[in-house]
Amino acid sequence: MRSDIPVTVLIRPQMGENIGAAARAMWNFGLDRMRVVAPRDGWPNPKAVAMASGAGRVLDEAQHYDDLDAAIADCTHVYATTARPRELTKPVMTPEAAMRDAAARIAAGERVAVMFGPERAGMENADIARATTIVTVPVNPEFPSLNLAQCVLLMGYEWRRATEEAPETRLEGQRTELAERQEIDALGAHWEERLDEAGFFYPETKAEGMRQNLRSLLARLPLTRADVQMLHGVMRQMVRWKDRG
Structure with missing residues (x-):
């Protein structure tokens, strides 16, 4: 059994469909x-399997327990996911902070579990008393209830964020190599030359500012090498079309 990820503990789940949806999440x-x-x-x-x-x-390897104490007996740190105010005094974390904390604990050799309560009413105080830390999602206070699979999905997402390096933004496609500064400068020179021939930079008093705006526009764009080649081609074709006239 893997020890490098949290254990997901479903306490008294009511519907097989929700267990299956949690497994997918x-x-x-x-x-x-x-x-x-x-x-x-x-x-x-069977409904969980479907x-x-x-x-x-996930279901094939799932372990079944009759009581919560047995399910978390081998764990050193247990998180309880709940949106309800509780009388028990415990540290409360957001999902993001909790999964960062879980990742650090697992890296240090601890065994971690995340508990999720039954669909209708969530965990009871007796369940939460066995947790080390409470995890609460900053949801709409007028409608704080998440279904089981949603809550499992959210915690899984935060676990992935805490343990996998992923750039916040990236460029995807077949030709995504960004153009170098010299390539963009050459494109700017090409456009400036052709637009000058066409009389675009007019009147003369504004011409220099217009040229600078053109270069600034090209510098701002995250152009790929394919983009630069296309824009060179656009200008060449426009010149050929003009010459045919």
Whole structure:
């Protein structure tokens, strides 16, 4: 059994479909350690298998427990996901902070679990009493309830963010190599030359400012080499069209 990811503990889940949807949400983000505690409709559950669609391996390897204490007995740090105010005094984290914390603990050799309560009413105080840390999502206070799969998905996403390097923005496609400064300068010179021949830089008193604006425009754009080649071609074709006239 893997020890480099959190254990996902579903406490008294009520519907097989929700268990299956939670399995899909887990596997979307590389999580496959599920523990199911006292599911209402028994275990295994055919409806969970049907809903998991593509994430069946999570259910195949899921462990079944009759009580919560047994499900988290081997864990050193346990997070309880809940949106309700509770009487118990515990540290409260956002999902982002909790999964960063979990990643650090796992890297240090700890075994971590994240608990999710039943669909209808969430975890009871007796469940939360067994947690080390509470995780609360900053949701709309007038409608704070998330369904089981949504909550599992959100925690899985934050786990992935905490453990995988991913650029916030990137350029995708077949030809994404960015143009070098000299290539953009050559494009600017080409356009400036042709536009000058066409009388674009007029009147003379504004010509220098117009040339600078053109160069500034090209400098601002994240042009690829393919973009630069196309824009050279556009200008060449426009000149040929003009000459045919």
